[in-house]
Amino acid sequence: MKIRWLNCGRGVHSLRAKLTLTNVALLALGIVATTAISLMGMRYYLLDQVDSQLTKMRDSLSGSQLTIRQIDSLSALSFVRDRVVPDAKDQQRSDPDTIYAAVDGRGNAVGILGVDPTEAQTGLARAVGDAAALSRDADPHDVKVHDTPYRVTAVQLSDGTYVLMGTSTEALHNGMGKALKLDFTVGGLLLVLLACVTLFSVRRKMLPLEDMVETSSAIAEGDLTLRVPSSTHPTQEVEQLRLALNSMLHQVESAYRTREHSAAQLRRFVADASHELRTPLSAIRGYLQLYDKGMLNDPDERKRAWERVLAETDRMGRLVDELLTLARLDQQPELRLRNVDLSRLVRDAAEDLRAQQPERPITVGADGALLVRADESGLRKVLGNLVGNVRTHTPADVPVRLELERENGHVRLCVADQGPGLREEDAARVFDRFFRAGGGAGSGLGLAIVQGVVDAHGGEVTVTTAPGEGLRVTVTLPTRGHH
Structure with missing residues (x-):
């Protein structure tokens, strides 16, 4: 009965499952690390672009020496349209991509050009809180306006009014989320593909090991003539193991045959020795029985019987000496x-x-x-x-x-x-x-x-x-x- 131990399934304890899990775990770790690094790099690059635009606008307003009254005047209207004031349609949206808001020293939003602050401007002012502290910080901050993420910076005008400038990063976060989902989807498919390829490859590579198990099982059942066959495309380690196992099996078979031959030889030796010793013993016993029964009355007969007893005794002594010599030789004496x-x-x-x-x-x-x-x-x-x-x-x-x-x-x-x-x-x-x-x-x-x-x-x-x-x-x- 042939047994394929490696093919009958041992759960995670089988070598095939361990190799597959190891490969999948390493690839998963690589995918997670690569995804994290790529997303961090993308976030840093895109945020750096947003921050650069906000910083340029802040620096342009900071160097203009404008006041909120000057912004209200018609002479400054075109500048403000280009630099500060958003489109009217954008002002009406609840969460525009870019928000410009003017706040007073108490952090309350004020109107520009006679237009009351929009809900988005009021939300931005409330989210920033301390505009003075923000204006002193060179880097923009992250805030949330109505649950929408923004990067915001501030600049103080010459009359003490603060202008807040915020750019929405919702599109950036949505893009990163989609990229994350795409990476994990592709990564999952790669993990499944790797698991299948690993299982197939390991099974193919382990076929020689399964042959070794089958051969060993057959030998354990008594067939000592079997040897592990060579596979079509063996690996170096498996081929070395096959050759070593075949060599060991040859030695085991030789030792078993030698033992069987020695045992048979010993049994035959004991039987032959018993037979050879029985002949002189029978002759000696026969002459002694004749003497004991008084059947050797003639002196010539007694002399001949005595000579035969001595001859058989000598023969038995020589046989015992030869047996002892062979026994010592079998023990390989020094x-x-x-x-x-x-x-x-x-x-x-x-x-x-x-x-x-x-x-x-x-x-x-x-x-x-x-x-x-x-x-x-x-x-x-x-x-x-x-x-x-x-x-x-x-x-x-x-x-x-x-x-x-x-x-x-x-x-x-x-x-x-x-x-x-x-x-x-x-x-x-x-x-x-x-x-x-x-x-x-x-x-x-x-x-x-x-x-x-x-x-x-x-x-x-x-x-x-x-x-x-x-x-x-x-x-x-x-x-x-x-x-």
Whole structure:
């Protein structure tokens, strides 16, 4: 059953949702900051234009030295029309864009050219309050006339009358409001678009991660052969993760296979050891039962039975010793490395074989001294088992050759006989424990011990054989030892 954990939805706790929320939040923050800065800049620019116009009009009146009576005279009418007095139609509007009002020292609006103050002029005077303070301030102020925002400034005439000049900023605020709505509308659409693009992009980028989850789930269910496939357009980090995960899965599979093989080998080893030990124990038990029942009355029979018991005891002792040797090799013991003359060990093994089988032709190719960094007792055991294998499984008149040579930092030891040889299927199992080709003599542990000792030294052992062509065992060892 395939499970797509990343696709089943985890709310805001999923990586996809977190990345989307992060991108949307950053864009929203950027939109808010950009909108605020742009609106502030626009407001400053437009207000600066309004203030500049008001300041120019104030300065023109301030330098004219006019009085309110002079403004009332016909000689000043044209100037006032151009500079101060608004159009009659504008005066009738409740909230004109520009308001000019004359106020006395008490802050009350007064008429100009015999015209009573309009409602807008009266409202402006009331909103300003202290015209004297406003005239002393170089910058215009913000006031509200009938809930309409104005920028207003004041100038004092030579007779003490104050002229208020106000320009409506309602259009400016309305424009800023529309710009704000437009920015937030476009920003919202951008946020929605970014969220959709991020979700699609993240989902596409996370497909390899979903494949990894599926593969891991399948492996957890027992299928160790699966690997994470490569995506079409992988990112560098995801590809590195895929390669690392596949490498780890390969190691896990190898370790699992090795463990299963070791467990099976151990079970087979225990079964074979029990079988091998049962044979001498059964023989010993049988002779003891015969003796206990008084069935060995003849001295010759008792002697023969005793010899058989001793032989089976010796056989069982050798088997136990070999089993202990293999057990120690499986535990990877620390070798006692020192310089060993391998040529001398080869010659000693050949002499032992001559003493045991004088009629066997033996050829030794190990002249001079050849030093290797190795455990001497282990090498003696290797040579003893190889020679013993020849002695046990070949006729006594079959020639055997022991060769020793150095090559590229390694030493090659060959023990070859001209015996009957092995079939291909038997040669493939020759290093298995308790394997005996054709059910021959021996415990079947000799070559297994040879392989264990050679592996402990960091070397290699191989077998070359064929039916009727003899058996050639080649041991390759490093000259500097194995750490």
